[in-house]
Amino acid sequence: MSKQELVVIGQDPAGSCCGGVASAPLDDERATELAKVFKALGDPVRLRLLSMIASRGQGGEVCVCELTPAFDLAQPTISHHLKLLRQAGLIDCERRGTWVYYWALPDALDRLADFLVTPKPAATPA
Numbered sequence: 001m002s003k004q005e006l007v008v009i010g011q012d013p014a015g016s017c018c019g020g021v022a023s024a025p026l027d028d029e030r031a032t033e034l035a036k037v038f039k040a041l042g043d044p045v046r047l048r049l050l051s052m053i054a055s056r057g058q059g060g061e062v063c064v065c066e067l068t069p070a071f072d073l074a075q076p077t078i079s080h081h082l083k084l085l086r087q088a089g090l091i092d093c094e095r096r097g098t099w100v101y102y103w104a105l106p107d108a109l110d111r112l113a114d115f116l117v118t119p120k121p122a123a124t125p126a
Contacts, residue, residue, distance in 0.1 A: 033089075037112060040088035045071060046081045053091055054104040061103040 026034070041047050052070065053062050064082070068075050082102060085091045090109065093102045 034112075034115060037088050037090065037108075040084050040090060043081065043084075045073065045078075046085055049078070049081055050085055050090055050104070053102050054109060056103070058106055059103070061101045064100045064102065067102070 041050065048070070049067060052067060056062055064075070064078065067082075068078050071078060079100075082091070082093070082100075086093060089105060090112075091102050091104055093100050095101075
């Protein structure tokens with residue numbers, strides 16, 4: 001008895017049912033880093049805090065005394081949220097006397113933006 005093979009026209013001979021992925025998948029280290037960032041951004045208060053800080057632009061900083069009145073939360077709660085954003089590597093701070101000043105870390109925001117931007121599929125000729 002002979003062995004016959006069915007060939008499907010238009011299918012990759014390697015047996016793949018679909019085209020390959022557009023970009024390389026995340027490695028473990030990058031996935032862990034991004035999960036930490038997304039966890040930090042998973043709270044509306046922290047998302048708003050980051051938005052307020054980042055809106056100052058590159059090199060801009062915000063005093064915690066400017067952030068607290070924007071929320072119906074106690075100052076220690078705001079400080080806790082800011083600490084989580086710092087631990088996620090999205091912002092940094094410096095104490096000056098009584099006040100703490102925060103600024104966004106552009107490299108971290110750029111890495112996040114790079115991940116979120118998906119490549120557009122190549123245009124197919126008509």
